[in-house]
Ligand code: FAD
């Protein structure tokens with residue numbers, strides 16, 4: 270088999286890249302380790318920056334998103350019973366969009382199928398070979414049978430646990446990491462959201478986030494211990510704890526119900542440099558992870574795809590390598606700013622086990638400054654709606 274761009278990973282990064290390239294007449298094959306239904310069963314991000322929305326439109330897959338998504342002009346930041354609102358549109362002229370990663374990924378799968386785009390599911394033992402040469406190839410097993418695909422370029426879109434990053438030798442690769450001493454316990458429930466905008470809440474008992482997918486589907490998160498398991502948290506325990514962590518006017522009107530999904534995600538900041546090695550390019554979670562507090566994970570994957578897509582089109586159609594040669598530098602410049610914002614939001618709103626009385630005062634002072642300062646609110650809004658690319 271042969272293709273122009275071999276894409277490893279059928280998550281949002283890989284599918285979006287395949288769809289965009291297809292519209293420029295560039296052929297791709299996507300290799301995915303799991304099944305389509307497994308990928309769609311993972312409940313993840315919910316907030317899209319305008320950059321991601323524009324890429325979905327450019328890829329011709331925005332019809333359902335444009336119809337069913339919700340535009341949010343601001344968000345609530347709460348601390349105990351205090352609360353204030355950050356007005357995104359006032360500060361930046363730009364709102365964010367609420368549309369689940371699951372829905373977006375489903376739309377991308379449908380579009381790839383409609384275009385007869387090749388996706389090979391349930392691949393095993395994927396190996397990238399000769400990435401430093403002009404003729405890379407990828408080997409893998411499908412149903413126990415060894416296969417080989419020759420290609421011009423390899424896009425490593427295989428997430429944090431994929432093989433692409435590991436292919437880059439340790440002598441070349443530098444990794445930066447911060448692991449946080451807590452996780453997020455998230456639930457999805459078929460109940461109306463407690464408020465029409467998101468609520469990011471700092472409390473003495475830890476962080477909580479009230480989010481949503483639609484008028485009758487809510488997504489809530491609470492900071493939890495790393496040793497907790499989802500089964501440790503009955504729905505009742507979860508709702509009781511959430512109510513204690515959000516302002517009482519919201520707690521009083523919170524509609525509770527059975528959870529339809531419950532999972533725990535650890536929090537991590539991680540970046541690998543460089544994001545290119547020969548003809549291998551890393552995108553999305555394969556290259557970087559942010560803690561979810563700033564809703565930047567999926568959106569940072571989107572900016573990588575933007576830079577790589579333009580670079581590949583330039584290289585393949587115009588025989589000009591400028592875009593792929595500068596891919597790593599351009600993508601990383603934006604990645605590090607998203608890392609900073611996510612780290613800052615996480616530090617501001619969570620309780621850390623080692624925090625002393627002074628640290629707590631610093632957090633309160635920073636929140637008080639944010640509440641009262643227009644420029645600080647503007648800085649948060651600019652980062653939250655997404656820095657330009
Ligand atoms: P992924 O979505 O991880 O996709 C990678 C794909 O590659 C997967 O389908 C995987 O099966 C496949 N793969 C892996 N290895 C191989 C291989 N060897 N061969 C072939 N295929 C392979 N972000 C937010 O903004 N908000 C959130 O609430 C949020 N929650 C999250 C919860 C969890 C548990 C996780 C892990 C992430 C969360 N994120 C969140 C981050 C966000 O979902 C990711 O940034 C986004 O999924 C990145 O997309 P991706 O396509 O780069 O990687």
Ligand code: DHB
Pocket residue numbers: 313314315316467480481488561562563564565
């Ligand atoms: C959601 C997740 C986030 O990490 C975030 O910051 C906002 C919303 C969500 O899943 O809805």
